[in-house]
Amino acid sequence: MEDKKIRGKRKDEHLLLAQHLPAGPGSSGLENISLINNSVPELELEEIDLSYIFLGKKLKYPLLINAITGGTEQAADINRALSTLAARQHIAMAVGSQTIAIEDPSLRYTFALVREANPDGVILANISAASGVKEAIEAVEMIQADGLQLHFNIPQELAMPEGERSFKGILERVKKISENCPVPIIAKEVGFGFSRESIERIYQTGVSIFDIGGQGGTNFVSIEDQRRGMFGSELDGWGIPTAVSLIEALSMEFPVKIIASGGIRSALDAAKALALGADMVGMAGSLLKILLNHGPGELEKEIKALFYRLKAVFLMTGARTPEEIKEKPLIIMNETAQWIESRGIDKYKWSCR
Ligand SMILES: Cc1cc2nc3c(=O)[nH]c(=O)nc-3n(C[C@H](O)[C@H](O)[C@H](O)COP(=O)(O)O)c2cc1C
Known part of the structure; x- marks a missing residue:
């Protein structure tokens, strides 16, 4: 078992580096997606309803403050600030990996305080996909979670001198x-993106919610x-962009829910x-930077501004709800188009709808 002190030190180092690294x-590839301006939407701003039912609870916006920390x-201070914000704004939140606790x-209090600050909201537990059933249930109970994120972070583990080296048997564990597990499972990448082949294999284990966690934002390599990781900077570009x-x-057209995350920085990215x-979007690094550099008041202001712009x-685009925006035409260009074409996916499905 890894030394607890090393785990705690690593958590604080991750926070410091995520705060300062660009x-x-x-x-993310989202710069290659264009929405189409609608000059006659026949809508008023008041009518735009972005609410979304996630895990049986109503969110005001389809946004998840994604897993960051704890331990x-x-x-604990960060989790307190983020969970207070999530409760006030009626959005979902995930805690960071709970293995340490x-x-x-x-x-445990560094995680449990998230539920105390937000008794009625949607809160997700988080552990490695390589964990056992006992740990999974403990993580859920620790915060009375509504769902459990299982994170898949192989490149990060391989880049860490103290990381895992064997990844056999993960599907069986999942x-x-x-x-x-008493609550739904969310399979989650951490910035390297799921491919459709990975999604298919994980789906076969019984998981029906995926957080694709693509490249373009926080980069754990x-x-x-x-x-002093093992990769130098050679593999900094590893991963599948979020849009791809x-x-x-x-x-895959599986009956699954999909959370888009990885490099979502703005209302336009989210839209x-x-x-x-996507059914929802997740944001981690960009929110953490605002919180650590400018404080919780500024973060709440920024989130409210983001919601205004999202509406x-x-x-x-002429869409009143998240369901309606999925029917609006959009354009897929450049590398994102090339990537999906070379994977045999028809980009015109999106532009001709
Ligand atoms: C400081 C920090 C710590 C993180 N720790 C975890 C973690 O413990 N478990 C996890 O699943 N993801 C963790 N993540 C990954 C995020 O949840 C997210 O998948 C990733 O940062 C990509 O999203 P972003 O580009 O919006 O940051 C962490 C992210 C940051 C910035």
Whole structure:
């Protein structure tokens, strides 16, 4: 078992590096998606309704504050601020990996406070996809979670000197967790993106919610490089861009829910992901940067501004709801178009609808 002190130190180092490192070098591919201006939408802003039912609870906006942290004092402060914000704005939130608190129960409060601050909201637990059933249930109970994120982070593990080296048997573990967990499972990438082949294999284990976690935002290979990682900077561009991973996932046409995340920084990014077909969007690094650099007040202001702009973009496309924006035409260009074409996916499905 990994030393608890090393785990805690790593958590705080991740926060510091995520605060200061720029996103990239890869991009999300969302810059290659264009929504189409509608000059006669016959709508008023008041009518735009972005509410979304997730895991049986109503959210005001289809936004998830994605998994970031827990397990240290600084992490507790961050979780307190983010969960207070999630409760006030009626959006969902995931905690960071809870393994640290499963190993050391004195750290549970750094996660449990998220439920205390937001008794009625949607809160997701988080552990590695390689975990056992017992840990999965403990993580859920620790925060009375509505769902459990199982993270898949192979490039990050391989980049870390202290990381895992064996990834055999993960699908079997995920299957066991999904059969025994009291709440729905969300398979989650952490910035390297799921391919459709990976989605298919994970879907077969019984998982029906995917957070595609594509490339273009927080980059855990770059972060580990800064912590004397094993990859140098050679593999900083590894991963599937968010727009591509999202399209790959959608192309399977499985009856699944899809959360688009990885490099979502703006209302326009979020609207593009929802228009492509995502059910929700997740944001981590960009929110964390605002929180750490400017404080919780500024973060709440920015989130409210983002919601205003998101509604504005919906109106400008002529869509009243997230369901309607999925029917609006959009354009897929450049590398994103080339990528999906070379994978045999028809880009005109989106532009001719
Ligand atoms: C400091 C930091 C710590 C993170 N820790 C976790 C974690 O413990 N578990 C997890 O599933 N994802 C973790 N993530 C990944 C995010 O949930 C997200 O998948 C990734 O950052 C891509 O989204 P972004 O580009 O919006 O940051 C972390 C992200 C950051 C910035």
